[in-house]
Amino acid sequence: MDKMLYLAMTGAKHVDLQQATTANNLSNAHTNAFKADLASFRALPVVGPGAPTRTYVVDNTIGHDMSQGSLMHTGSPSDFALGSPGFFAVQAADGSEAYTRDGGYVLDANGMMRTRSGLPITGDGGPITIPTGYQVQLGQDGSVVGVPQNGKDRTPQLLGQIKLVNPGAKEVYKGPDGLFRMNNGDTATADTNVKLVPETLEASNVNAVESLVQMISHGRQYDMNIKLMQNADQNDQKATQLLAMG
Structure with a gap:
């Protein structure tokens, strides 16, 4: 019994x-x-x-x-999604490198690119910062290009490179903050096969x-x-x- x-x-x-x-x-x-x-x-x-x-x-x-949610075209230059499996890197609240697919950014008072939840978006050299007077354009490879808005020289300049990774679903876990991290505590290697889709957001799956x-x-x-x-x-x-x- x-x-x-x-x-x-x-x-x-x-x-x-x-x-x-x-x-x-x-x-x-x-x-x-x-x-x-x-x-x-x-x-x-x-x-x-x-x-x-x-x-x-x-x-x-x-x-x-880990299946991809539907992609929604917004037309906003500050929105982006990932068109393939993978993540982009952010700096978590504790300073560690973590990963998410929740695209879109805002610039803080210092020009730092942050997710809409306030986390710095990072490249291989750390958080990406945009100097004053540049219009930002995002490339499919994660490149952050700035077009000067002042003066005669409007030549686009590479301002940063968003770190795109694809460690594999079994190599990461999702923490209480909703961010993904490597199971072994290490950082993921950048993967050039991961592609960014500008002016688009990914919906929940x-x-x-x-x-x-x-x-x-x-x-x-x-x-x-x-x-x-x-x-x-x-x-x-x-x-x-x-x-x-x-």
Whole structure:
């Protein structure tokens, strides 16, 4: 009877965690370049003096859905997306190098290129800064070109190079801040095969309808496990009554 109770209890717990994951995905259905979290659970064999048992259930997280979201042309020179697998580099809040696909930039008071969430966009030499008086143009290779707006010389100048990387989905993990980092704690090598798409933004890859269906399914699974726990308790009470009668 204990096995039945524990299996239902751990099942309910982890279905609840799955529900939280799905709810987080759904809340980010309109977050640019958001990658849906994937989670599952599995039975865990518990080995003891007797035969193994599958009493407990544990999380079996399988990472993130790295498929590309739809590309939306905005016409804004400050918007950009990635047209292939990969990321561009930013400086995280702790100063480390991290990676994202959420394109678009703004210039702060010092001319530093930042994401719309405020993170510096970096190249191989660190954060990219735009001098005053230049109109910025982005190239497909991540080049940041500035066209002087003052004086007679309007020759474009290379002001920086956005670091584009493609370490592979299995080599990175997503942190609580939504940024990706290398599993080994190292920094990724620049990849010239990653291409930037100017004047475009990438949408979230979350399917809102599918996520809603998953939430309904998780709710039913949770209720089923709770009902199983109640049945286990009732069976235990009846067994106790029968033993007392004997």
